[in-house]
Amino acid sequence: MKDITFLLSKWGQILQKIENNNGIVHQIEIEKKATIQEIEAKEKEIGYQFPPSYKYILSNLGKSLAFYYSFSDDTIIPSEFNEIFSGEINWDIDSLQNLNMLADELMEDGEDYGATLRGKLEFSHAGNGDIYAFDMSVEGAEKPVVYWEHEEDTVTYIADSFIDYLFRITELGCIGSEKWQFEYFLSDTGLDTTSTAAAKWKRWFESFSETTIDDVKNNMEQLMAFVVYREKLDEESIDYFRKFNRNELFDYLLQELDKKESFKDQKIICEVIGKVLGNYAETWVRSLWEAKQDTMDTRLRSFLTSMCLSKNEGLTLVCNFLEHESNKKITGYDALSHLGDFYSRDVILWMENHVKFPVTEGWDELFVRSNFSWDNIERWTSLEERHEVTAIHALEKYVHEKDSANNFSFVISGLPSKSDFINFLVKLQTKQVLKKRILSLENAIQNINIFY
Known part of the structure; x- marks a missing residue:
């Protein structure tokens, strides 16, 4: 029973940590323990003998368990783990499903997929409809936990047993149930809690805290990271940016702009340049028009032009560009994306x-x-x-x-x-x-x- 006490303690600590940092927490809900008679009746109904570690959890912890959390918007998760946003564990004895039946139904419907469901026993599912199951075709009493992706019809090995799965996912902070959240830590043997990526994630998870603007307001790099992560530049952030040396800030922003590849990240940086520096950056913005350049999205160039050059000069440049590039077949969306920030x-x-x-x-x-x-x-x-x-x-x-x-x-x-x-x-x-x-x-x- 020490293992169950340990898991419950760790789950409580994880949820408390998320709650302390303003995340969304759905507390642990546990149904009463299953009796031997209930388990045997369910086995007869399903047509499978349940794996020993699963029966152990049902009879010593509960017939069902569910909890969920999501990080707050102001928790800056490391960029290499940017698909992780939540955590979840759930199972329910009443939701068990022999997937042979589903495979048969798909075949009857003429679907050209679903064969990988055969020999599997579903015990839980992810929020996107993917399935957690035991691979009952494997020899031996214990059965490995696998994950079936409904869109790809593929099966991924997760853990050697149910109790092994609970310990592995718990060590990783019970990260979200969809594969794209935990695939950073997958290997041929399932969830790998000892990999370099897992070690980095665990170190971050152990020490993370919600970031507020007061935490980063005096550090240019941290403030920029904060704004980029939240994808929002508000008046308070603008005021703090204006307290930095303009020349140093401008040089830093140009370096960051050169590093970023995604449009949304580049857009936030351009917003800082336009709304914080304004006409201080006019020479640079004008140079974007004078020399042929393919590094910046033209929509961002138009935005910078609206913010950093005079209205007459800026509108002339952007309107001429639209008319020339479109051969006078300008769409409404193009016009909006290039002229919408002039407010003129x-x-x-x-x-x-x-x-x-x-x-x-x-x-x-x-x-x-x-x-x-x-x-x-x-x-x-x-x-x-x-x-x-x-x-x-x-x-x-x-x-x-x-x-x-x-x-x-x-x-x-x-x-x-x-x-x-x-x-x-x-x-x-x-x-x-x-x-x-x-x-x-x-x-x-x-x-x-x-x-x-």
């Missing part, structure tokens, strides 16, 4: 010549993000259909943004009185034929107070 009504003027159907694929959002005025609404509803529809969907999007809790503070300038605005919308609505446009305008009318 000059963008709306440019859009007049380029907007096209479907306007809901970026054009309507760009119209909103360009701080449209009442004059813009009046003008666009008097132009061609593509302009009118853009304005209609922009009004609907404005209502949605205002109604959501995302701190959308943009106020439309020059609005007429509420009654005049309603009359305008009603007249516009009567012109529409398509139900979607009629409903969009009805939504604006019903939520007229949002505009004021």
Whole structure:
């Protein structure tokens, strides 16, 4: 029984550690112990003799057990283990399934997979639908634990026995049930708790703590890692970045930008450059246009241009680029991704010549993000259909943004009185034929107070 006491103690320590660091914890739930009679009845029902270590756990710990945790968003997990986000162990005697039956069903359905399920006894499953099972085809009383991937129809060896599986996964912090979370530690003999990767993970898990901005605010590298990991640059982080020497910060950010490969990481670094350094980086940003470069995504270059160069110079560069690269076949999504950060009504003027159907694929959002005025609404509803529809969907999007809790503070300038605005919308609505446009305008009318 010492082994059961040890496991329960370790599981409690793991969950307490996660909870102490603001993670999400579902505490251990254990059903009463199984009797010999219950186990024998289940064996007869299933058609297999259960492995000894599984029966030992059922009769000395519980017929079922479940617990789960996930790390807090502010826990910075080492990048080499970036697929790990949670931990889980569960089993239930009532969920046991002879997988021969499932294999037969798949064959009857004409499926060209499932043969690897034969000779397996499911005792648990992962959150993504994959299966934990005993390989009952192996000789001997004890049966190894294997993992079946439903998408690939492959079987992976996990541990020599059920009790071996519990000890191995517990030593690794009970990391998440999906294979992509624990595959860092797999070898030909299953979960390897002695590998270099396992040793590094265990050292980190033993000492990790939730990271707060106060922990990293005075260290440039740690603050950057904190922001990149959270994928969010807020005003508090910006204020702390501004306390560093600008030249040192700029040099460091360029080095980091060169190291990062993923778009989302590069985007966060570019946001720091644009929002913290602004026109201090204008010479470098201008150089991105003067020399042919293939190292930076053009969307990031456009963002930096909107933040670091003057509006006139920046808009000219980006608009010319869009027109040249697209051969004047500019999509709404392209326009939004390159011009959405200028927040300028000059963008709306440019859009007049380029907007096209479907306007809901970026054009309507760009119209909103360009701080449209009442004059813009009046003008666009008097132009061609593509302009009118853009304005209609922009009004609907404005209502949605205002109604959501995302701190959308943009106020439309020059609005007429509420009654005049309603009359305008009603007249516009009567012109529409398509139900979607009629409903969009009805939504604006019903939520007229949002505009004021």
